[in-house]
Amino acid sequence: MRLLFLGDVVGRSGRKAAIAAIPELRRRYDLDFVVINGENAAGGFGISESILTELLDAGADVVTLGNHAFDQKETLVYIERHDRLIRPVNFPKGTPGRGAGLFKARNDADVLVVNVLGRVFMADMDCPFNAVDAEVEACPLGQGADVILIDFHAETTSEKQAFGHYFDGRASVIVGTHTHAPTADERILPSGTAYMSDAGMCGDYESVLGMQVEEPINRFRTRIPRQRFEPSDGPATVSGLAVEIDDRTGLATRVKAVRLGGVLQSSEPEFWLS
Amino acid sequence: MRLLFLGDVVGRSGRKAAIAAIPELRRRYDLDFVVINGENAAGGFGISESILTELLDAGADVVTLGNHAFDQKETLVYIERHDRLIRPVNFPKGTPGRGAGLFKARNDADVLVVNVLGRVFMADMDCPFNAVDAEVEACPLGQGADVILIDFHAETTSEKQAFGHYFDGRASVIVGTHTHAPTADERILPSGTAYMSDAGMCGDYESVLGMQVEEPINRFRTRIPRQRFEPSDGPATVSGLAVEIDDRTGLATRVKAVRLGGVLQSSEPEFWLS
Amino acid sequence: MRLLFLGDVVGRSGRKAAIAAIPELRRRYDLDFVVINGENAAGGFGISESILTELLDAGADVVTLGNHAFDQKETLVYIERHDRLIRPVNFPKGTPGRGAGLFKARNDADVLVVNVLGRVFMADMDCPFNAVDAEVEACPLGQGADVILIDFHAETTSEKQAFGHYFDGRASVIVGTHTHAPTADERILPSGTAYMSDAGMCGDYESVLGMQVEEPINRFRTRIPRQRFEPSDGPATVSGLAVEIDDRTGLATRVKAVRLGGVLQSSEPEFWLS
Amino acid sequence: MRLLFLGDVVGRSGRKAAIAAIPELRRRYDLDFVVINGENAAGGFGISESILTELLDAGADVVTLGNHAFDQKETLVYIERHDRLIRPVNFPKGTPGRGAGLFKARNDADVLVVNVLGRVFMADMDCPFNAVDAEVEACPLGQGADVILIDFHAETTSEKQAFGHYFDGRASVIVGTHTHAPTADERILPSGTAYMSDAGMCGDYESVLGMQVEEPINRFRTRIPRQRFEPSDGPATVSGLAVEIDDRTGLATRVKAVRLGGVLQSSEPEFWLS
């Protein structure tokens, strides 16, 4: 089975690029399942229902979130109508929406998608290890789920790498998001889980996290805000992770970073391009 | 001119790999200048004088540091004898050692090397933008220095990217260190500076930041230390950044990540392999 | 009923003062119940079994802890034998010891004591509000417990004050610890709970948090450790909170800070000194 | 000489109380100099020019600020016209306004007032110890200044206490602000400097930092903002520190917390009430 994960969509440039890329890549790579992180899709802050719908219509099976999940207040309401929108599972009990869902892939596999927030230098949430343990124990790989993808939205490489090794062999894919810079450490961990510390973003990399550079530089240097952060609107790079999964075991057999367009050096799963 | 930067050397595995790689890569790429970050060379924590000497003897022109600069107490003393060991420039006035130095490359170019600490989620230091401004103004590209390399040792991609854009055109190379995960965003910024958010480490990536996985997982899950952190001793990946610099302008003309050995996917400056 | 809570015991000076004060104050104030925070009793870091025993022998009914709970490794073992030693309730499941206990006071009242860690600028723990909700719902004031005391070990006044108001009317006493500086905001909240943002420490206040001033100043100024932190051994102030509780309702009727000895201005529950 | 410092004015309740109290206390205590922290005077966030004028008209000699200094954008402009408004001295070079000023007291003494931000768990600023060293060296006690008052706006008791001891003997008064909870540790340090870790606020203490309790509780529990923070409008406590200073040495001879009105227990410099 062929799975594609795309990192945080930032602003209009990233949105347009992702919406154009998803159907194109479904064809080109003959994909079975596509997940995309949408926490910055609406001008950098959260996601509106209309943008969510655009991403789903473009062919995303699931949209995940992060610390910006509810930056658009409407999300607190419409998330209840959209079971393909997954917010971090370790938000407090009572938070609207759900943190995990089981979805049917094109090849009929049952894919469990979990989104979870790290804690180091992030918001104070309950333990991500425990929260995901509970989900994975309730629906284990090879029993409840044919495939398990975990989007670990976290700041530090230490928490991400520890998390990856802790769940190695119990998930098909563990992919980090949040830093908006793709890491070059994608690989298959010793027990068979595909891992990448950060998928990077879908957005304009000639920027600071996808936002225009002037105001971030201003804030670092003067400590005084001068204007709002605005998404950078140069050409976006669509960034993510391509994983081939063994249908029998649910574990990864091949993995490659995806980077297409924009200013970054390209990467493609050439093993799917015959 | 051909410059190679290698990221944080972690423990024995990373040290052995780096020491073997430096002379080999000097030959293979016909390098003019080599800088390596050594802040974790001694069992993950700091650097001893004998390890420093080994790295220099292997062919490193300069060794940079970071938040772990003085984990080995002896460094406070011997750093005064070693002008090729550069610690973060924004340590408080009075800190032993120096934060910048001008070095002669093999091709006779004068290379200014600056090491500086970020502040976001790091130790409380004085402003890295101002500290480096002072160094670069005292010895500007094309006047005091033919080439300027800045090792920005920082946690977040936001501070690193803002820093890169702020100095774009005023340095030859801005390369991040500290997260121990290489980013895949190496490129030449609009005004000619080679940039990479993080060079990654020289160490065993089947690990948490180069350390064995059990104790980091234990601490994240239980919040109670059980043992010391120990470097992971599997095969290391030598990670860094290769930059070709225009001798006339001091700006970058070609850039490529270097990743050799270990469990990461390989990358090489194929433009230097004729 | 008359209850006394004493804040973090720091080092030998604080320990000696607390051990001398507890029996003396039991007599002078005719106390029914005494709780003391012991997280810094052993040289500033944690508590040994022999020190715990000394505090209990002196007349403490319960000893609470905090982020330094397990600085002395032996505590992980002996805490299981001591049901009068209470560690933060929101440590991860599986942590040795317990986070709450029901104890018989001298006047036969059943006193529930809970210790809990804040999260803002502290270790990453699960939600203190939820953790204490669970304890208080399992053993509510006026049903399972005649009196409820919560030691909220936290850094910021915002988290402490929000916590106090959230549990107002559901606990007899909410007292903060951890900052080692007594606040002057002790009072009875609108629904009857005695509240104080921080009880202060039992230790030498001519210090930094009870430790000798040289090394803390050195670290703030140079960012480089020079020596270990050592407890300051000048005369200690015994600091805490005196609360009179209505036996019928379990709510507070009178409250006054206690500060005796050392360099701070004195405070006593003069309403108990007839 | 008689000096009064009042802590952070919060919202309308705090403002009205402070404006009523300043002339009244000038009379009652026969004060020579009054400083008040105004960083939260405008609805909790910053200070407008009209509020500044009201505080000065009421009899404040100087108004200090903190991390909220520029929450009201207009402050960036009007601060240049008001030399009695002092913002933190360790803001980056180029920040509007000034961080220290020399003022004439009623008794003709020259009073140096410095405002400075701590760094631990605060914004990333340059070193407060160095910044204040520079001010105090430029205008030392007994030479350039008859009296020196430093408002250290910081989060942690450790940084505040270290700061106090570091400047002990070189300032007349070091008083902390920012936590909005008064500490009960006011005293004269060994070398003669009056010290108090936090002056507390002028505001309604039946609150969370002077703001209504519902939204802070909501954010701690749900991590999702529901509404803006609004100042609590119950009766305010005017909180601060009264210091008697030896005219000859500029050092403190008597010190007492001031707490008047509202829900806190009262405190007054009874040595000034004959």
Ligand SMILES: [Fe+2]
């Ligand atoms: Fe994001």
Ligand SMILES: [Fe+2]
């Ligand atoms: Fe994020």
Ligand SMILES: [Fe+2]
């Ligand atoms: Fe490092």
Ligand SMILES: [Fe+2]
């Ligand atoms: Fe580092």
Ligand SMILES: [Fe+2]
């Ligand atoms: Fe403590």
Ligand SMILES: [Fe+2]
């Ligand atoms: Fe503590």
Ligand SMILES: [Fe+2]
């Ligand atoms: Fe304030």
Ligand SMILES: [Fe+2]
């Ligand atoms: Fe503040």
